[in-house]
Amino acid sequence: MVLVLLIGAFCTVLNQTILSTAFPALMNAFNISTSTVQWLTTGFLMVNGIMIPISAYLSSRFNTKWLFIIAMIIFEIGTVMAWLAPSFGVLFAARLTQAVGVGITMPLMQNIMMLIYPPEKRGAAMGLNGLVIGLAPAIGPTLSGWVIDNYSWRWLFGMIVPITALVIIASFFLVKNVIPNHHPQLDWLSVVLSTAGFGSMLYGFSSVGDKGWTSPLVISTIIIGAILVVILVLRQNKLDEPFLEFKVFESAEYTLATILSSIVMMAMVGVELVIPLYLQIIHGMSAFHSGLTLLFGALLMGIMSPVTGTLFDRYGAKRLAVTGMFILTVGTLPFAFITRDTPTLYIVFLYAVRMFGISMVMMPVTTAGMNSLPINLIAHGTAVNNTLRQVATSVGTAIMISVLTNITNNHKPAHALLSQAPLQYKSKMFDATLMGYHAAFWFAIVFSLLGLVLTFFVTSGNGIHPRIGNADIVNSTNRKEDQES
Template sequence: MNMTSSSVDVHGKTYNRILLVIVVMIGSFTTVLNQTFLATALPTFMRVFDVSTATVQWLPTGFLLVNGIMIPISAWLADNVPTKRLYLITMLIFFCGTLIAFQAHSFAALLVGRLIQAVGVGVVLPLLQIMMLEIFPANQRVQAMGLAGIVVGLAPAVSPTLAGYILDHGSWRILFGMLLPIIAFVLFGALFFMKDVLPGKPSQLNLWSTITSSLGFGSLLYGFSTAGNDSWGDAKVLIALAVGLVFIALFIHRQLTMERPFLDLRVFLNKDFTVGTLLSSFVNLSMVGVEMVLPLYLQDLMGHSPFESGLTMLPGALLIGLMSPVTDRLFDQYGIRNLAITGFAILTLGNLPFIFLSATTPEILVVFLYAVRMFGISLVLMTTITNAMNAIPVSEFSHGTAANNTFRQIASSMVTAVMISILSNVTKAHLPGHALKSSAPLLYANRAFEATLHGYSATFLFATLFSVAGLCLDLTLKPTRR
């Protein structure tokens, strides 16, 4: 890529594009690292704060929910707030949330810190994509998104092992404390090197759109999450799901009838954009689902420490970062259809064996299978997003990015909640009666263990369905080369 250092911002002033990209990528790396280290830390938080699996899952699902609420707003913010000011404010919010989580002395305080973090992250990550697409010319867009892919790939590669080592040798607070100086460095760098690079399109913030999107997605996720403790037929669950669907319908109707929509959903009228968004969502759902459940399996059933479970996932996670520049060239050479079919096929083959894992599965096999599936993910994680964005005009990038990210994040929030619900409910359904616990405690323990295995198998099967769905959807892509 031609990384010419001198560029011009919206005020006609020159700026150093390389330094701006470095600041943005370090900041984004920090936010993604913050998102992904929790998978390894969830069992620790369950022990420290004495909470159930269904309760602790609010740390990732609540985070993703707030992300999903903020991402539609990010399109409006990118159009109405100068880029530099917006970046500084959102990174400062992320810093405050991290500080609260670092000092938390209860699960509620930790959750509050995570939700405040999510407010900043919900704007920072879409802003990264919009800026990379805006400041690089069209013929360098694939490579620009490849740079963003390095951030998305390397942070998850580092976080499980790093978090595991910290949890084995120190306090969980270090997970948040180590981020504070990095965020401070990014804020300092942004003061000098961040510039207003996004052209503004001022409009009024539509309050009704904000209310309906927040209530709709919030209620829907609450219903999915509550089902982890209660049954799917519980009145509270059904009411929450119904309220969520009603407000989401109102939100969609409002956006389609507004002259200047809060989030322009008309981008989904473009078939290539819609297919690209669905594919990026399927790969994200398959990735997030297994990344969340696998550490629980490794630590709870196989008896690994957090550090050991992180090491098990490290080789596969590293592949995403290492494959990013290679994937860019493959995308240019073979086109999205061939790349997507290959990627989803490999991902499906890597996912299937996880359904049959047991407590005696060799660790080296888990490492290999996880690496196989992550290799498949590396081929389609950013290329499907890039292909979707290439289908729409430059003037719609902010709304296209927001729509794509909103769909993926809300889907991830819901699927995370559903997977925890499947894990809990399938395990409960296979648990032996309590009478056996007193009459034959060893037999009860053995059957309880088998019940937990059934829960994990069902959860891995659910994650595999998304890779199969993606593989089927790949066949609708046009067999063209770029």
């Protein structure tokens, strides 16, 4: 069952970044602009972020097995649509359809892993989960570049279709109903507030790169989204059966874990975006080769996630988190001093060091936070944690790209110099661009340092809630078996 879940989740999460180097090919295929093609990723991430909070209700309301199968079928439909898309409109609709499936499967897999393993073995289980969540998006750009260079962009989707079909077939035989179900009353107003609030915020932050922070559209969507989310939180505290249980933040360990994992995501995804830009613009690399430089670090993180999960079960989260954040900070610092002559191998090594540090923090801290919650709040804890990480990713990316753009624009030479002294203009433009990269990396360093300070407040041990033990897991499983009978 775990193998089926991992393969299915890997296919779905891979689609977050699978198009990152395919945009030029798609622009030529459909004769569309850069701002238009960006919506294939922006829209995907927005719908994905909207569905994650809803997943807490769905996992409580519906049979685990059938919820996973239906989510994978929805994802498969979207993938087939994208593979055969005759127009950009169909491709965009396909991406939104895929995002619905991804928004359900990703938190659902995490919930299942937290429930089918006893608390003292959850670290290793969540390490496998981290292998998927960390590795799949990281290899997306490299895989995308290789497919685009050798085949049609359609095979980015076509290669996933048979794998997803096999997962769906295997799910009928191997996936079991493991999450306790009841019939919570759905508060539709909360659904509307969650969808509009998180969707508006994600749209606002994702638009910063194109429109800038001073854009009325960016400012208004972020403010409106924040207001709606505040209203959502206030409403949940008054409901007998909240749509999204924010009482999870009553656990200090969970709150700290959520903040730390969000900071790590901001430091990771922003740098993942900036490094390929640096390699393409300063070193003149192709999209494929710039993505390839990130592959070693991604593979290292994938290999280390199960290892650090096992270490968490043995030693707890604090020592891993402190060591990991220190490595992340030290690995990020040299990026603030890169030049136009910095060797590519040096970039590959530093990026791998960063990913090694992230693997020691991300899933161990998240697992410790989830362990601090009683079983009935795990689904809500997963939904809240994943939603805030999604928002943090958008915020971190928006800030790094805007810092990079603004610093570069403020220091670039006057346009008149281009006709007077072209070589001097080119040299000064390179210098201005490098200053932008330095500023963006300093932002990542500051957040890494903030995360390092917070790790000292992580409690020792693995954070297991006092009311959770093996007996609770056994009793819960027995109740599920009774329900199935």
